[in-house]
Amino acid sequence: MNIPSDLKYTKNDEWLRVEGNQGTIGITDYAQSQLSDIVFVEITVSEGDVVKQGETCATVESVKAAADVYMPVSGKVIAINHSLPEKPEVINRDPYGEAWMVKIEFTNPSELDQLLDAAAYEEHLAQKE
Amino acid sequence: MPEPDLCELSVPNRIGFRFPEVDVPCAELPKGLVREHLPLPELYELDVIRRYTRLSQLNHAIDTGYYPLGSCTMKYNPKINEEMARLAGFAAVHPLQPVQSVQGCLALMYELQEWLKEIGGFAGVTLQPAAGAQGELTGILIIRAYHKDRGELQRTKILIPDSAHGTNPATSAMSGMTVVEIKSDERGNTDLDSLRKQCDETLAGIMITNPNTLGLFDENIEEVIRLVHEAGGLVYGDGANMNALLGIVRPGDLGIDVLHFNLHKTFSTPHGGGGPGSGPVGVCDKLVDYLPSPIVTITQEGDEETPPVYGFYTPPKSIGRVKSFHGHFGMMVRAYTYMLMHGKEGLRKVSEHAVLNANYLRARLRNVYHIPYDRICMHEFVAEGRWEDAPEVRALDISKRLMDFGFHPPTNYFPLIVHEALMIEPTETESKQTLDAFADALIRIAEEARTNPDLLKSAPHHTPVGRVDEVKAARDLILACGVSVEEDT
Numbered sequence: 001m002n003i004p005s006d007l008k009y010t011k012n013d014e015w016l017r018v019e020g021n022q023g024t025i026g027i028t029d030y031a032q033s034q035l036s037d038i039v040f041v042e043i044t045v046s047e048g049d050v051v052k053q054g055e056t057c058a059t060v061e062s063v064k065a066a067a068d069v070y071m072p073v074s075g076k077v078i079a080i081n082h083s084l085p086e087k088p089e090v091i092n093r094d095p096y097g098e099a100w101m102v103k104i105e106f107t108n109p110s111e112l113d114q115l116l117d118a119a120a121y122e123e124h125l126a127q128k129e
Numbered sequence: 130m131p132e133p134d135l136c137e138l139s140v141p142n143r144i145g146f147r148f149p150e151v152d153v154p155c156a157e158l159p160k161g162l163v164r165e166h167l168p169l170p171e172l173y174e175l176d177v178i179r180r181y182t183r184l185s186q187l188n189h190a191i192d193t194g195y196y197p198l199g200s201c202t203m204k205y206n207p208k209i210n211e212e213m214a215r216l217a218g219f220a221a222v223h224p225l226q227p228v229q230s231v232q233g234c235l236a237l238m239y240e241l242q243e244w245l246k247e248i249g250g251f252a253g254v255t256l257q258p259a260a261g262a263q264g265e266l267t268g269i270l271i272i273r274a275y276h277k278d279r280g281e282l283q284r285t286k287i288l289i290p291d292s293a294h295g296t297n298p299a300t301s302a303m304s305g306m307t308v309v310e311i312k313s314d315e316r317g318n319t320d321l322d323s324l325r326k327q328c329d330e331t332l333a334g335i336m337i338t339n340p341n342t343l344g345l346f347d348e349n350i351e352e353v354i355r356l357v358h359e360a361g362g363l364v365y366g367d368g369a370n371m372n373a374l375l376g377i378v379r380p381g382d383l384g385i386d387v388l389h390f391n392l393h394k395t396f397s398t399p400h401g402g403g404g405p406g407s408g409p410v411g412v413c414d415k416l417v418d419y420l421p422s423p424i425v426t427i428t429q430e431g432d433e434e435t436p437p438v439y440g441f442y443t444p445p446k447s448i449g450r451v452k453s454f455h456g457h458f459g460m461m462v463r464a465y466t467y468m469l470m471h472g473k474e475g476l477r478k479v480s481e482h483a484v485l486n487a488n489y490l491r492a493r494l495r496n497v498y499h500i501p502y503d504r505i506c507m508h509e510f511v512a513e514g515r516w517e518d519a520p521e522v523r524a525l526d527i528s529k530r531l532m533d534f535g536f537h538p539p540t541n542y543f544p545l546i547v548h549e550a551l552m553i554e555p556t557e558t559e560s561k562q563t564l565d566a567f568a569d570a571l572i573r574i575a576e577e578a579r580t581n582p583d584l585l586k587s588a589p590h591h592t593p594v595g596r597v598d599e600v601k602a603a604r605d606l607i608l609a610c611g612v613s614v615e616e617d618t
Contacts, residue, residue: 034548036523039603063599064542088604129548 001125002029004096008072008112009121015096016072016115025057025102027069030125032095035062041088043101049077051104053111058101060091073111075104131594132187135180139170145177187593189537190403195563199509199540199552200294200342202372202394203401209470210397210463219462224454228440235439238425238455241465242409248476249368249388250381251411253444255420257456261369264389264408265300265336267451271387271412271419272334272363273304274448278419284333284361290319291546292341294367306333313546317341317502318349321356328360334386338367342544342552343502344487344509346373354384363387363416371395372556373484373507376477386413396464407460422447423455482557483508486564490555493568497575501547509554511547519578522585524549527574529596530588534570 003009008016013031017024032038040061045051051071058069080102084090091099106112116124189196196203214220222231242254258264269287276284287301290311298308309327314320319337335357339347347353354364366380366388372395374380380388392407393400400406412420423441431437471479484507491510495503498512514524528538528551540552555564577584587596 037600039600061603063603065545 001033001122002096003118003122003125005118007096008115008117009124010070010072010115011124012070014069014072016112017100018112021106021109022078023073023075023104023106024100025069025072025104026095026100027060027091028121029095031067032092035060035067036064036092038062038088038091041085041091041101043080043084045077045080045102047077047080050107051075051077053108060088069101071104072115073104073106074108075106077102078105079103132180132183135170135172135177138172138176138180141171143171143173145172145174188402191401194535194537195559195567196401196537197539197553197555197567198401198537199344199511199543199554200369201401201540202369202391202508202554202556203537204372204394204397204556205558206397206399206403206463207467207470210466213466214459214462216462219459224458232436232439234458235425236436237465238458238461239427239439241461241468242425244465244468245390245409245411248371248375248379249390249411250379250383251388252381252414253417253420253424254409254411255424255451256407256409256461257421257450257452258389258408258410259452259457260393260406261367261389261391261408262296262300263451264391264410265296265365265367266303267408267410267421267448268365268387268389268412269300269304269306269334269336270448270451271410271416272365273306274419274446275363275416276333278446281361283331286327286329286331287333287365288324288327288335288357288362290335290337290341292317292319292343292345292544293336293338294342294369295543297336297338297367301336311335313341313343314349316348316504317343317345318347319353321349321352324353324356328356328362330361332357332360332362334363334365336365336367337385338370339380340370340373340507340509343511343547344506344552344554345502345504346507350383358384368411369394370508373480375480376473377480381411381413386416387411392460392464397467398460398463405457405460407457407464409456418444418446419448420444421449421451425455479557480508483555486555486557486559487553489561490553490564490568493565494571497572498551508556509552511544512551512553513547514541514549514551516575516578519582521582522578524551526582526585526588527551527571527578530574530577530585531570532589533591534566536567536570 008018013028015026015028038060043058045057051057053071053074055071056068057071060067081100191203191205218233222234238256242256245254258267285306286309287306288309288311289297290313292313301308311323312320339350341347357364363386364384366385368388368390371390389408389410392398398407422443425439426442427437428440429438487506487508487510491506494512500510500512514527524541528541531538542550543552544550589595
């Protein structure tokens with residue numbers, strides 16, 4: 001299971017790449033492997049939206065299940081990956097790169113402390129299995 | 130061999146039906162409503178009959194094979210149900226007939242309401258909802274009407290355990306409620322700490338499935354109901370799993386305020402493509418005024434010589450109609466027949482044997498398949514379809530391979546809280562021989578997973594259609610008949 005060490009994680013299997021006061025959100029390698037072949041993705045926020053931690057920002061659907069993607073932290077949406085809905089399979093192929101979903105500007109950076117680092121996320125997955 | 134579809138069988142200008150000569154003056158249709166080209170297949174009647182007869186023979190049905198589809202209660206539907214539903218007095222009536230002329234039908238509906246009240250421990254029942262999901266919607270609309278009536282408009286939150294049926298969140302969202310998921314604890318029960326945190330003044334209620342989709346009776350059910358009631362919420366019970374409880378536990382006695390029954394599961398009316406569903410809803414005392422209208426009632430009591438007179442009434446705060454006329458009446462006749470045939474003791478035996486059969490299968494499989502919540506189950510159980518020493522094999526492959534043995538696969542990938550879930554519900558109508566044959570097949574497949582995984586990955590091998598590309602089907606959805614759609618646009 002690929003768990004890059006430079007990212008932050010949630011227990012709900014989202015990742016967050018922190019760059020200054022901005023962050024990029026996607027779902028983890030574990031999440032895509034659990035969902036299996038992803039057939040549909042919808043990003044449910046738009047540029048300019050202010051979205052709270054824990055609120056839905058995207059929905060992904062595979063042949064097995066549908067799952068919501070939640071905001072790891074609160075933020076203002078500054079970019080969304082418009083090309084992702086046309087090729088949802090990249091989530092399976094490149095979950096941490098091409099399959100990013102939403103870029104935000106943090107509105108409450110202190111929430112970052114609640115996120116897991118790679119080691120803690122790995123341990124969380126081990127417990128879950 | 131692939132079956133040609135109707136569009137492929139189509140021959141231009143072939144006519145399967147001729148209208149009689151027009152013997153009234155013709156009227157022109159308004160401009161813009163007439164089109165020159167209609168892309169429908171052109172066929173003889175016999176083409177159509179052969180096509181659908183062949184398809185029906187290829188189909189898997191409860192009348193042709195075992196169907197252990199979890200949480201669907203695919204029990205045998207006794208043929209006497211069909212005979213009764215075809216009696217002219219039931220089959221040939223019209224819902225707009227004067228009530229005096231359909232007293233027998235109303236008597237049946239009234240008694241069915243009374244029996245469902247008795248079985249569920251409820252004060253009132255509506256027979257209108259067309260199926261389980263509509264029963265849920267009706268129940269949640271009743272809960273919403275109740276809070277609104279009391280001026281508690283802020284109560285918009287519905288809690289749903291992660292072991293509940295998948296339709297529950299959709300029902301709540303469609304009713305304008307906010308859904309909050311509650312985790313299960315390590316025994317597969319509703320986690321009480323997570324529940325307590327959500328019990329506030331915005332709580333409208335909880336939708337709980339008991340036994341839950343792990344096939345387990347929620348050991349915390351009384352405390353869950355107490356906490357929700359204490360916070361001013363109501364408890365919705367998803368009765369899809371009632372086949373485990375008949376004559377043993379009455380949901381109303383537990384404190385469940387609203388519950389839908391699935392006549393097409395518990396009470397042996399056909400489903401899975403075999404007929405429409407029927408999802409009556411039972412409610413506790415304080416909710417009877419909100420039931421959909423009309424409800425069948427006795428308008429004039431009878432005595433020893435004259436039968437009672439039946440009619441309809443509208444509850445004072447009714448949420449209104451949820452279905453045209455009176456729901457799927459033919460299903461009510463079938464369910465009534467089934468209940469009458471079994472009687473009180475018989476219905477209890479139905480549930481006892483459903484639970485016994487599930488535990489028998491669980492016990493036969495538990496050393497071969499990992500069962501994550503391995504305790505005495507109710508009418509179904511959930512196994513994991515994966516092994517460490519067969520890394521390529523997934524639940525889907527096991528299910529596909531089961532088709533080669535002539536069995537319908539179990540429910541796959543639900544509930545989501547079990548990895549590679551295989552949800553197995555044997556029902557009470559299967560013999561020990563059938564259960565053993567099914568267990569033997571699953572045990573053999575577990576061996577094949579280690580010795581010949583490709584056999585599973587490429588299954589099914591003995592069905593009219595082999596492994597279909599489900600990913601492609603979901604990604605490249607084409608919703609059109611193949612005949613000249615382009616020309617028409």
